[in-house]
Amino acid sequence: MTHEIVRRYSQNPILTKRDIPYPVETVHNAAVVKHQGRYIMLFRSHLRTGRSIIGLARSYDGFRFVADPEPFLTPEPDGPFAEYEEFGVEDPRVTPLDGEYIITYSAYSRNGVRIALAKTKDFGQVEKVALITEADYRNVVIFPEKFGGIYARLDRPHSEIAPWSIWISYSPDLRFWGESQLIMKPVQYHWDEMKIGPGAPPIKTDRGWLSIYHGVFQTMDGSVYRLGVALHDLKNPAKIIGVGDSWILQPEDLWETTGYVHNVVFTCGAVPEPDGTVKIYWGGADTVMCVGEANISDLVQLCLEHGRPPK
Ligand code: BMA
Numbered sequence: 001m002t003h004e005i006v007r008r009y010s011q012n013p014i015l016t017k018r019d020i021p022y023p024v025e026t027v028h029n030a031a032v033v034k035h036q037g038r039y040i041m042l043f044r045s046h047l048r049t050g051r052s053i054i055g056l057a058r059s060y061d062g063f064r065f066v067a068d069p070e071p072f073l074t075p076e077p078d079g080p081f082a083e084y085e086e087f088g089v090e091d092p093r094v095t096p097l098d099g100e101y102i103i104t105y106s107a108y109s110r111n112g113v114r115i116a117l118a119k120t121k122d123f124g125q126v127e128k129v130a131l132i133t134e135a136d137y138r139n140v141v142i143f144p145e146k147f148g149g150i151y152a153r154l155d156r157p158h159s160e161i162a163p164w165s166i167w168i169s170y171s172p173d174l175r176f177w178g179e180s181q182l183i184m185k186p187v188q189y190h191w192d193e194m195k196i197g198p199g200a201p202p203i204k205t206d207r208g209w210l211s212i213y214h215g216v217f218q219t220m221d222g223s224v225y226r227l228g229v230a231l232h233d234l235k236n237p238a239k240i241i242g243v244g245d246s247w248i249l250q251p252e253d254l255w256e257t258t259g260y261v262h263n264v265v266f267t268c269g270a271v272p273e274p275d276g277t278v279k280i281y282w283g284g285a286d287t288v289m290c291v292g293e294a295n296i297s298d299l300v301q302l303c304l305e306h307g308r309p310p311k
Helices: 294-303
Strands: 028-035 038-045 051-058 088-097 100-110 112-120 127-131 136-144 151-157 168-169 178-185 195-197 203-204 209-220 221-230 239-242 267-270 277-284 288-295
Touching: 028 100, 028 277, 028 288, 038 088, 051 100, 051 195, 051 203, 088 136, 088 267, 100 136, 112 136, 136 195, 151 195, 168 195, 203 267, 209 267, 209 294, 221 267, 221 294, 239 294, 288 294
Parallel strands: 028 088, 028 267, 051 088
Antiparallel strands: 028 038, 038 051, 088 100, 100 112, 112 127, 136 151, 151 168, 168 178, 195 209, 203 209, 209 221, 221 239, 267 277, 277 288
């Protein structure tokens, strides 16, 4: 009998560098969405230069994925994105919205890390739309619905003054963002004390928007990345109803505790299923992709009954 809130798939890891038909060193931190009855995964891979690109894999069951022969999203050689993608593209998130898929990803360059937004209708053609932050932002996730006609996103700016926290911003058009507010902070001497960041795009439930985020704790042996949950008000996503006090997933399997960066489980995507479960996808040790299942009601309950205030 297991008391785990996230049930790991018995055949993890589900995608590794050996499954990719072009040379890569890692497969991790992937976004996953359902498109026309299939699961589409956008995954990050390190090249042997140490820089990252984004590949695509497809699945009928959400567990067994087959990678496309070519990468999906790579740094632009020229044009307005080129200067900001020079060091690579990382950690994609995908949100289905208005009949399209909105992709956000980290763009690294000598100017720092910022977030780019791209769109696709079919995961064939992809259009890079805009760079939507300045330097030193990561983990932008867009809500899959608008609020009074306005788009909303969660993100995580860096700051030397305050612990790295989760903010919300709004946009009329996905290009221009503002009205930013800090909505959730790490808690001192707690599993997420060092920094937190949005993980999967929020999932709508009847009790609120469920957000799966990562939290980091610093130890004598480096940082440990774990996953937790927060519940946002359905009508006002800036209002957090509760944050689950305990983590839902920590590095335990060998491919999570050991790899390119040890002791990391990091999510960029989760797929809610009609039976009330959610498939949560995570990168293990920045090296491989894993999946597990949870009951959405258990995650919501953790926020409501074993919750803490957001800040
Ligand atoms: C974060 C990001 C993630 C990575 C994690 C652990 O800062 O760079 O891409 O998974 O660190 O290395």
